[in-house]
Amino acid sequence: MPIVQCVPNFSEGRDLEKIEKIVQPLRCKEGVKLLNYEGDKNYNRLVVTVIGEPKKVKDAVLESIGVAAELIDMNNHKGQHPRFGATDVCPFIPIKDMTMDDAINLARELGKEVSERYGIPVFLYENAATKPERENLATVRKGEYEGLDEKFSDSNWAPDFGEAKKHSTAGAIAIGARRPLIAYNINLDTKNIEIASKIAKTIRHSSGGYRFIKAGAVEVSERNMTQVTMNLTDYTKTSMYRAFEAVKMEARRYGVNVMGSEIVGICPMEALIDVSAYYLGLENFDLSNVLETNLME
Amino acid sequence: MPIVQCVPNFSEGRDLEKIEKIVQPLRCKEGVKLLNYEGDKNYNRLVVTVIGEPKKVKDAVLESIGVAAELIDMNNHKGQHPRFGATDVCPFIPIKDMTMDDAINLARELGKEVSERYGIPVFLYENAATKPERENLATVRKGEYEGLDEKFSDSNWAPDFGEAKKHSTAGAIAIGARRPLIAYNINLDTKNIEIASKIAKTIRHSSGGYRFIKAGAVEVSERNMTQVTMNLTDYTKTSMYRAFEAVKMEARRYGVNVMGSEIVGICPMEALIDVSAYYLGLENFDLSNVLETNLME
Structure with missing residues (x-):
């Protein structure tokens, strides 16, 4: 069906x-x-x-x-x-x-x-x-x-x-x-929207960043912070960890720290598995090793 | 069924x-x-x-x-x-x-x-x-x-x-x-099995480590390395990232690096999602945000 x-x-x-x-x-x-x-x-x-x-x-x-x-x-x-x-x-x-x-x-x-x-x-x-x-x-x-x-x-x-x-x-x-997209936001420990905006520009495709990232900056006033807000338009080619690490790396320039991140709405399993595989340095691992992949067929 | x-x-x-x-x-x-x-x-x-x-x-x-x-x-x-x-x-x-x-x-x-x-x-x-x-x-x-x-x-x-x-x-x-278990091995850039064994002892339950880790050491002679080989017997209570970071931390004592890791066989999705959530510092995220969770019901 x-x-x-x-x-x-x-x-x-x-x-x-x-x-x-x-x-x-x-x-x-x-x-x-x-x-x-x-x-x-x-x-x-x-x-x-x-x-x-x-x-x-x-x-x-x-x-x-x-x-x-x-x-x-x-x-x-x-x-x-x-x-x-x-x-x-x-x-x-x-x-x-x-x-x-x-x-x-x-x-x-x-x-x-x-x-x-x-x-x-x-x-x-x-x-x-x-x-x-x-x-x-x-x-x-x-x-x-x-x-x-x-x-x-x-x-x-x-x-x-x-x-x-x-x-x-x-x-x-x-x-x-469209293809599935991930709405992904990264939290910065600064209230300065200029900094968030500068970081967003370095990672997004339209101003020279990663091919499948759209990004902007927003204030999150109730938490005294700003966010780099993104759409990852092809997570198989620009993974979430890459966006996360790139923002962390750029933030350093301003003495700003990444405090965490959030996924808005629904995210495909594959995108998250790829993040785990990166951080754990997993060898020879793919979706077929995931139990649920085998239950769904 | x-x-x-x-x-x-x-x-x-x-x-x-x-x-x-x-x-x-x-x-x-x-x-x-x-x-x-x-x-x-x-x-x-x-x-x-x-x-x-x-x-x-x-x-x-x-x-x-x-x-x-x-x-x-x-x-x-x-x-x-x-x-x-x-x-x-x-x-x-x-x-x-x-x-x-x-x-x-x-x-x-x-x-x-x-x-x-x-x-x-x-x-x-x-x-x-x-x-x-x-x-x-x-x-x-x-x-x-x-x-x-x-x-x-x-x-x-x-x-x-x-x-x-x-x-x-x-x-x-x-x-x-039994409950699902994850067979998880972490690769060390040393041939010295003594070091791998000492690290295994610090993380496993039987010698004072994490409650749901069983661990030992093995040589991987064809790659000139050793492994801390583990069974994670309850990944909901002792997550994979915790095992990974603990081994990394203990290895430092010997000037040894973690080179990566491997999952033997099949791993439940939930365990890997938790790893992503940790490394990305994901807020307000759970399995219901994963597309596949909703497809399986």
Whole structure:
């Protein structure tokens, strides 16, 4: 049976009542499993992970997008993470017995339904993108919610579904298909966001760092610290330990220490096993030596 | 459906033809999956891991024990690992939908059959032991093959199945039930077995070290090094990283370096995830954040 993962990100990370309402359609549905949801106060953003049967996951997520459009007014939204919609992004990841093309088709179906049902303009991104310049989410979202009117005045930025006009409260949405990604944050014992930002620049691809790291800096004010916040877009080629050690190494320059790290949402086993194998210097070890690999087949 | 793991150890780690013959009954059987087998030349020992349906696994292993009894003559066996039989030990580990009692019953059934069919005396050990002093494998095996005649002259050491008389070529066998164990070896850049042995003593329970570490020292002559060889008998309480860092720390005293490590056979995912979580200083992370945990339910 095919299994898809879907990781919608909603622009609400603080109001627990709203968060529960947004997540509600993903609960207790046959064929859909809510794995994880985490509101981030600094980002003012909610990251949800669901897995299950493709069509059932898509239908449940469609409902959540509707709830978010009702509850979130982007005109009043503030947070440290770039965003342009109430449901900001919604990627599908093929997990089992399905291809990337299947995931792309699912993204298209959802896109069509979102525009028709809620009147929200939809951009398809990453593997589902219809033009090369729409592959990168950062490019699609550039200008954020506040820049949507200007974006839609450019004919190059006509949405893939819906009219070239922002939804008055829900903005726009990016729906896509992609490989699994790890949302990984490293904590620094400094409040100085400049330092975190400089470190982020050294490790990320866009400014000369590792090929499969996207990174930025954020303040975590309630803990008097900053974070290098990352997306590891291909953990088989840029491992988590490499990101961790690189940040540690760069931080030394500023007399700053790495205090720990966190994975947001769900992480594939393989990525973590690789970390263990590195630190223990494991010889001749691979996934087939892991008991659970053998139980799943 | 219940799933059991079985890890028979055979006293042949060098002759590839014999190894293949011993392993053959575990191949291509419905309901039995051969996960891994590895002959160790220094130990002159073969460790095999199979999983599957309890009764089918037991029947297949019974066949392998018969092959080993035919092919291995303990009177000519030399190796660095303690042993007292052609099939030296055979533990059952409950993996899924079965209790430790189920595993103990399986050990008893196999024990009865081994003694009846092959005339090999059987000791039940660990959770399957019939007396407290038989729980510890090292105690059961004390004196090794060469000491079996003396052992059987002591009425306290009557076997649990079969006559109190060693099999003339296959010796004796220890059959048991236990929790999952990790066979873990750490490589040292010294040829000096004394140093490896001193380090092993500092970390193992029996001489004052960690509660769930059994450890010894071996030479790995083909690589000009030694190993601290361990069984981690409860990785939830004594983690792999702790063993690794403790050996590293003790080795410093002798100007010796840890060059890496190896896991022999199969390792539960949880043990490796814990290692990653330690080295990355992961906050708020548990098995439910691992994708595969959610796929298996």
